[in-house]
Amino acid sequence: MDESAMDGRLARCSQLTLLGRFELVVGSELVSLPRGAQRLLAFLGVRNGLPVNRSAAAEQLWPESRRQRAAANLRQALWQVRRSTEHPVVEAATEHLRLSPLVAVDLSRALDSAHRADPGADEWLAGLLGRDLLPYWSEEWLVAERQRWEQVRLHTLEAIARRLLSAGSYLAALEAALTAIAIDPVRESAHCTVIAVHLAQGNTGSALRHYQHYRGLLHRELGVLPSPRMTKMVPAPHATL
Template sequence: MYHDTDPSIPHVRVIGGLSLHYGGRRMALPPGSHRLLAYLALHPAGVDRRSAAGVLWPTVDDARAAGNLRSALWRLQQVGCPLVRAEQTTLGIREVVETDLARFESWAGRVLSGSATPEDLAVDPGSIADLELLPGWYDDWVLTVRERLHLRRVHALEELSLLLRRSGRPSAAVEAVHVAVQAEPLRESGQRALIEAHQAAGNWAVARQQFDAFRRILRREIGVEPSAELTAVATAPRRRLAVPLPRQGR
């Protein structure tokens, strides 16, 4: 999802790891500035300076935390491109700065609101499969956003599959929702979307196999059956073709 990034605009990546890109190259981040940049990228609306200091340096007193924040901010200001909007009581990423998290959120928002563009529908689901936020970071403020990103990704892929199916692209719909099902195999909404996409593609036997596999997983993992609604969808008789197939010659 990075191919059309304007190199003249600072771009902060937090998906797959923290990095800064500007002028067509990756910029070196000064030691001691990484956590502040990541925190601001995850909170694009801005943060209270005192709260940010307490979250980022929770094991020291307020005065020391405030000093650490000022030091990290000074280091970020030496990078060579405009990154941080610093005011007396608040901090934030400058509006000119792009983040991959914001780009994903914008894409997901359009898909989920029904305002997706043709370009949005053409996104490669594989590029969304491994959107792990700041891998190796285990701060509470990272884990909270990471879980939200995971759920939003799954929900958006399910909706993308529905939009693709409605636009007459069932194979692409299968590919999109398959990524969601791999991420959340016990989520029934994803399983239903995958089964319906297989049916739309004419693969009714595969759809039934998917349902049977899901039913086995549910029984084994949590001891329940699929809902009556999903069962009805998966076991519905195959629809007849509107135009009969030509007879084969003997």
């Protein structure tokens, strides 16, 4: 294999991780990057390959800086990325930037799989959906991206749980539903799935106990009761508060 072919093969093995942590791997090598370069790659990575205007990127990544200083920070971050690996990671044009299409991003893979609704990928996808987007990062531009990711996670985890329940994969269905509950504890639809799993296994007591726990949570947090639909799922009598 000639050198150019090897470079292309290594580039196609580039992986950018944004779920649960930040990590860039090229080939089998973990690439160490300064924080400014990490922020740039993450900013480009959440845009699923779409180009971003240079000035807009600089202003969003360094909102506390003047325009010229932000532009200088962007140039430095680009230089840091190029210096850290000789393989293509960012495509930089005169006015726009984008992550190289040769870099695979876990967030993009998860979003694509969620929209395809492929039952064969359910258990793998449920694992990714359990991870937060760049936890502990405080950048303002992440707020909207996290909100989008959270909604995708919730809807997809519930759909996965229902499919797994229908297939008789009770443990996997329960794990997917509980992951959704961990993201949004008062979301009734996920709790309904947990109850449905218990009932499908013949565990009426577990179903009733889960209902009572959720009923108490709703009363404490919001001062409301579960919907009639949920209440009808479990056998009477229901615990009173």
